[in-house]
Amino acid sequence: MGQEVSDIQDLEGVGPVTAGKLRDAGFDSIGALAIAPVRELVEKASLETSVAVKVSRAARQTIQTDFITAKQLWERRQTLLKLTFGSNNLNKLLGGGLETQAITEFVGEFGAGKSQICMKLSITAQLSSKEGGLEGRVLFIDTEGTFAAQRVYQMAQAMGLEPEKLLDGIIYSRVYNSDHQILTVDHAFKICQEEKIKLLVVDSVLSHFRGEYIGRESLSERQQRLNSHLHKLLRIAQALNLAVVITNQVQANPQAFFGDPTRPAGGNILAHASTHRIMLKKASGGLRVAKVIDSPYLPESEAYFQITEKGIDDAAPKSRRED
């Protein structure tokens, strides 16, 4: 590492005015600057392009993000952590648990259990690593107003934990439109660093975007904003070794002749941004089935679970329970 630089104002080319503009736009640490695209420094912090390029380069050099060897990449993977779902079936499905340094997307129809999983993970994230947790706090970005503190309380109590202590470890943000959502994530790097966040939830990621951008003309603008939003989430996950969970709805798939008549909303942008995509479905007998539909290294398998007082629990489909 080079010289000790810890504040953005210590970077070459950053005086008090530039530092002020950067901080106002949410770029309040060298880490946040190093992972931001130059275009964002220009647009969001109103910097001249030449200044933005210089600042970005200085930040990257400070934390040396530009080139790493594949061995370093492998070593970084060794620091990856896995968070328990409190369900062996789901843990197994995800290769041991929910991964840090990645975006995991849960897709499913209304009532499939997406928010229940998010709330459950908000509890397990705070457990010790021995218990399968990440020993960190949670940032919960709620776009639909469906987060329920009383439900988290109930889950924690049923798990024999201290509900109030766990509720205290969840930083909650209700966002009311896509601009607000983008702004919240723009400022999330600092909060995540300061508050020792280990799980960042966006439940659900698309609803505001879908509601606000109606019609084909606005689709490309929507997808561009969504793309930059999702990449910011991924960069936070990687830079701070935390887990990001997003949820998404399904939409009708008119091209489906066989199989599933629905598909995840959000098109290719969302498909590419999510590291792992898990489809949730209601099954008979009140069970739920989770299926890996897209992942660079998880096999396409299924897991059964049910929603209970404790949040989520293992379950077996009827035919298997009888033998």
Ligand SMILES: Nc1ncnc2c1ncn2[C@@H]1O[C@H](COP(=O)(O)OP(=O)(O)O)[C@@H](O)[C@H]1O
């Ligand atoms: N305390 C509970 N015990 C059992 N099931 C519950 C409990 N609370 C909610 N549920 C079930 O969770 C489901 C809603 O799941 P949710 O995660 O909100 O769906 P979505 O995928 O739309 O986010 C409902 O079917 C509801 O019955």
Ligand SMILES: [Mg+2]
């Ligand atoms: Mg929900």
